[in-house]
Amino acid sequence: MNAEIITIGDEILIGQIVDSNSAWIGNQLNLLNIPVVQITSISDLAEKITETLVQAASRAELVIVTGGLGPTKDDVTKETISAFFGKPLVRNQSVLTHVEGIFARVASGREMPEVNMRQADVIEGCEVLFNDVGTAPGMWIEREGKIFVFMPGVPFEMKYLMTNRILPKLGQLDTHLLIKHRHLITIGLGESFLAAKIEDIENSLPPTIKLAYLPKLGLVRLRLTQYGNSDDKIDVFHEKLIERLDNHVVSTKDVTIEEAIVEHFAEDNIKLATAESCTGGRISSAITAVSGASAMFDCGIVAYQNTIKQQILGVKEETLKKFGAVSEQTVIEMAEGVKKLANADYSIATSGIAGPGGGTPEKPIGTVWVAISGRVETQTRLFQFHNDRLINIERTVANAFAMLWNMYIKERGN
Structure with a gap:
């Protein structure tokens, strides 16, 4: 059917x-x-x-x-x-x-x-x-x-x-055709690089098993589908992909990256806090939309104004005067400030110029700083996006989750 x-x-x-x-x-x-x-x-x-x-x-x-x-x-x-x-x-x-x-x-x-x-x-x-x-x-x-x-x-x-x-x-109906799906959520490899890395595995798939690439901002989903009552073992190929992609694998289930973060952080008893400016709460909203987030999420602060950055997150006045709100120095202090405030293990901070106004020659529209503070270190990254406000926010959220995941995997490995 x-x-x-x-x-x-x-x-x-x-x-x-x-x-x-x-x-x-x-x-x-x-x-x-x-x-x-x-x-x-x-x-x-x-x-x-x-x-x-x-x-x-x-x-x-x-x-x-x-x-x-x-x-x-x-x-x-x-x-x-x-x-x-x-x-x-x-x-x-x-x-x-x-x-x-x-x-x-x-x-x-x-x-x-x-x-x-x-x-x-x-x-x-x-x-x-x-x-x-x-x-x-x-x-x-x-x-x-x-x-x-x-x-x-x-x-x-x-x-x-x-x-x-x-x-x-x-x-209650007999649908006749048996369909099996297996999933991988990957991060850190673009679609073309991912395809090159697993090309030999994909070429070895029998006709009854198909591999689909489903790219999204910050990640690529892989879906193996086996049709019919075949003796072909979809799980064998699924395991080959998992082994080949190793730390690029976020999840072997059909979930979002935020669902994977919630699941793994809750299992490892890790607490997360967020301090957002340009993303306006989108990161904390994505996390708390996932069932079970209360086991790992401590708090989210939307610090849009500099007074809130100072009074709540502990960002120094001289930092804001010297470097501005959209700067590496400010997001570091935001991330470390909210982590201390919540007594969390990890934190995310964002500050940027989402647009369509507010840009300058030194900091054009689409300039975004993201900081991730973990158990061992704080990492930052500068992004230069474009003029669309909603896309800039969406890209910031996706990249923030990717940075958080990569630090989690790195520190877990250590």
Whole structure:
């Protein structure tokens, strides 16, 4: 079995919202060995919805659709799929009772408009996927050996229906194709250098095992994928890659670098603190977004103004006067100051000119200093990025994590 994901909504196409639904659904289907052959985003137009459903059914055995199930006139999905399947919309009493109950709780005794009642309309003969956390139900429809699943586009409602209604049903099906994945998160080697380092291993892969390079700022993910019930041993090649890349390997799981840092620091009882200026808390936010961060993260100080750098972090007034806030000397004192303040083992400090203003001939936009203070030493690095503020911040965060990881590996080895 393979699948296609369709997202409906003009808000996706104009960039008003980001399609996070498809990525999450794809990940869940992968866990069931159901490969996704295509992801398509389309507008709320009847002809486009019909055309896309026809095309998807020609490519995939499972078609999952999110969005367009609202009660207002701009949501035309229900009427369109009613015509597509040649079956009328019927009002489901159980869903209607549920919708009325929600409306009564939030509408202070007002009569529910007809437009809200339309939420209970479903395709005749479909399996209704009851939505406990919202008003729009999902629908499961089978036709000519194909499965069509329709869900609301609100992410938490979609995830509820997938988790509680759809994935259990899919798990009972025979998906036929066995897919195995193995992962490596690497750091310190660009994609081309990495490929050259493991070229002989990649060339020795059998046809049933594929290697994918997934570069991201500061790191490269490697994914080995084995298709079918083959006797080829994906784990053998995975171990070869781990051995070859050695200290460049951050994790052998499909995680972010911040997830790897949290996991390893927590296991080694290492505490981290941050002092951020130009990154405005992005580093501490990335760390604390990871479950388990409380075991290794002490504090994060966003010291944007020089008075805070002095009063909280202990940066010397003469340092700021002589070298400026964006300087090697200042980030060293920031890193060592927050480490002392938190009694941490490691710390990160950032200071820079993210842009688009504030640059000078001596320190142009994109000038960033990062300091990492560890158990043995404090290291710094100067970066010269470009004029885009958000990219400059993102690059600073990525490089700060890379520097932290490299110092951790170095000191652990010593």
